[in-house]
Amino acid sequence: MGWKLDSDRPIHVQLLELLKTGIVSGEYEPGSKIPSVRELAAEAGVNPNTMQRAFGELERLELIKTERTTGRFVTDDEKLIGLIRDDMAKGVLNDFVRDMKRLGFSNESILAFVKAGLEEE
Amino acid sequence: MGWKLDSDRPIHVQLLELLKTGIVSGEYEPGSKIPSVRELAAEAGVNPNTMQRAFGELERLELIKTERTTGRFVTDDEKLIGLIRDDMAKGVLNDFVRDMKRLGFSNESILAFVKAGLEEE
């Protein structure tokens, strides 16, 4: 997990973003145990309270479940994970399309450009 | 021209980006006159020196030509404009692909996702 934080947006929002990405990308597998708040806070170099806040938001999204005494676990509801993944992807896609249109690209040329770019790799 | 600046990256870099976008998107037409440094600086809410710096960089890219006492003009080299447009687009695409892969998308699924997203509009 790369904990690259900037000073622009609230830290807890950035942590949430990173944790969500970790889960939807499969880095933290469905049903698996997540490291403790203290541990992750130390890793990311933030105050445990801030990391705790990000976890609270993760929990509200039902991406993690807390089981007293044993710790926190990634949800095993893979459908939910998929939905959130698609939601995040939609955000990324929207930004991408917006930027391409600013550069004067049409829908068709965007698609062609992506196709060409992916084949090229 | 929307002059949305953040405090993250140097302002002159952001101004350069916006001006480049304005040119490659055709908002500033090839061969046309560009508003004066003072005018644009006031519009963007920055110091004229900072805007001037962005212009210096634009000029090094040969996207504009300066005529003392009359002002600055967008290059009429449309081929060059096209090249730079493609270059910027490549940057945008790379960021997009990188973010999508972080979310666990494969090349194929990225393409499908883009396709679906564009048709949906």
Place this chain on the structure above:
Amino acid sequence: MGWKLDSDRPIHVQLLELLKTGIVSGEYEPGSKIPSVRELAAEAGVNPNTMQRAFGELERLELIKTERTTGRFVTDDEKLIGLIRDDMAKGVLNDFVRDMKRLGFSNESILAFVKAGLEEE
């Protein structure tokens, strides 16, 4: 380093010229550290910003490399240094030949004159 500046040409251009000369002549050795902007600015009696601008241009020529927080270093690409030295020499030669021709000298007489002048020393 003699910092003789006139009021004829932009100071930053003159500084660039002097720094380039310092590098191609070997006064600043390949790979060696260059004094800080503030130091050189004080030495030359100019504003640090102006010296910084000259450095920016030096860097664009790739004659120096900047390492944040440690300082700037002369490139160790001796081939490049040689190329730029020859380039500057060509400029000096052209001016010389132009002036001699204005005085009515032919190519042959210029060569003879240089030869005589150099032997004389």
Place this chain on the structure above:
Amino acid sequence: MGWKLDSDRPIHVQLLELLKTGIVSGEYEPGSKIPSVRELAAEAGVNPNTMQRAFGELERLELIKTERTTGRFVTDDEKLIGLIRDDMAKGVLNDFVRDMKRLGFSNESILAFVKAGLEEE
């Protein structure tokens, strides 16, 4: 005659330089009549007094002679003209050699460089 003047050195010195060059280069032929002060002053865009001063210095060098009622004439002493020409050339050469040495050139390499440069034309 190109009357390019800068604001750095005294105007009359620059005028003298230009007139001397005109004579030693043969543009103003030995023994020929020179245009009037008024005329030349107008051409160069300077005050006639300033041009007059330059002429006074030219006269002191005996490069021109004034004949009352008929006007001013370039000297017909071609030997003198030659001496002054060489004197000016020496100045030009000295500056050239100084600049080349600053660039790290030795006497031998200067000569070779001049030779190569002249042949190349």
Place this chain on the structure above:
DNA sequence: GTGGTCTAGACCACA
């Protein structure tokens, strides 16, 4: 009016 230059001085990140 236009662009170009320069200074003085503040403030930032990084190590």
Place this chain on the structure above:
DNA sequence: GTGGTCTAGACCACA
């Protein structure tokens, strides 16, 4: 300490 950025404001040449 290092380099990098930005502002405010003055002044210049040119047409």
